[in-house]
Amino acid sequence: MAGSGIPAADRPGEALDPEAIEAARKLFAGPCDFVAGAARVDSLPPPVLPEVALAGRSNVGKSSLLNALTGRRALARTSQTPGRTQQINFFDLGHRLMLVDLPGYGYARAGRGAVQKWSQLIELYLKGRARLRRVLVLIDARRGVGPHDRTAMDMMDAAAVSYQVVLTKADKLGKDENAAHEIAAAVAEAIRGRPAAHPEVLVTSSATGEGIDALRVAVAALAQPAQLG
Numbered sequence: 127m128a129g130s131g132i133p134a135a136d137r138p139g140e141a142l143d144p145e146a147i148e149a150a151r152k153l154f155a156g157p158c159d160f161v162a163g164a165a166r167v168d169s170l171p172p173p174v175l176p177e178v179a180l181a182g183r184s185n186v187g188k189s190s191l192l193n194a195l196t197g198r199r200a201l202a203r204t205s206q207t208p209g210r211t212q213q214i215n216f217f218d219l220g221h222r223l224m225l226v227d228l229p230g231y232g233y234a235r236a237g238r239g240a241v242q243k244w245s246q247l248i249e250l251y252l253k254g255r256a257r258l259r260r261v262l263v264l265i266d267a268r269r270g271v272g273p274h275d276r277t278a279m280d281m282m283d284a285a286a287v288s289y290q291v292v293l294t295k296a297d298k299l300g301k302d303e304n305a306a307h308e309i310a311a312a313v314a315e316a317i318r319g320r321p322a323a324h325p326e327v328l329v330t331s332s333a334t335g336e337g338i339d340a341l342r343v344a345v346a347a348l349a350q351p352a353q354l355g
């Protein structure tokens with residue numbers, strides 16, 4: 127891909143170690159079980175595993191991405207109605223990692239009170255979770271970084287919660303392969319200097335599977351080592 131101006135490392139699947147891809151695939155193809163859904167901070171399950179959480183605007187594709195990662199059609203409920211996921215859902219991935227599906231931010235259908243309650247819950251979770259290793263901040267590739275994303279990133283920067291931007295719905299950009307990667311480069315530039323941001327922005331599509339291997343590898347690197355024997 128010489129001449130595209132995009133470093134190989136930013137092209138998911140091209141610079142990845144095949145062994146790492148395989149190991150990550152195995153982890154995500156293994157058991158993944160719903161553990162708990164918490165609508166209040168006092169009903170969060172005990173932090174027994176390292177955690178990776180998915181955050182982002184309502185309807186950005188958090189639940190769909192979780193399903194794509196794990197190859198399940200309906201592990202996490204997806205919906206065309208924004209605001210579907212209204213509690214923090216915990217999924218145990220092979221006893222090595224907890225995947226955490228957060229309610230979307232910035233959605234107002236349920237009324238102000240409910241929205242505030244959700245964001246309060248998310249904030250308490252993000253700030254207080256001892257074993258939270260990374261938050262994946264999902265951003266629709268067509269929309270780019272919005273005000274709610276900035277607010278969430280500001281909060282995580284202030285609380286020193288490590289996060290990584292993952293662009294979703296890349297398939298909706300059409301056939302131009304470079305379009306998504308140019309957007310990724312622009313987003314990477316926009317978040318440069320944010321202290322808690324991971325510098326690499328991933329491009330994904332739950333519909334086509336683009337970038338899913340690369341995301342699996344990134345997430346698997348945060349899992350607890352497999353038990354021997």
Ligand code: GTP
Nearest residue numbers: 185186187188189190204205209210211230332333
């Ligand atoms: P909330 O739980 O409401 O916050 O939404 P969410 O972020 O979990 O979004 P969800 O996964 O439910 O997806 C929202 C809508 O976007 C659904 O209609 C999905 O089918 C669609 N969608 C999600 N990912 C993709 C994708 O990669 N490509 C396309 N074309 N559509 C997608």
Ligand code: MG
Nearest residue numbers: 188189210211
């Ligand atoms: Mg959801």
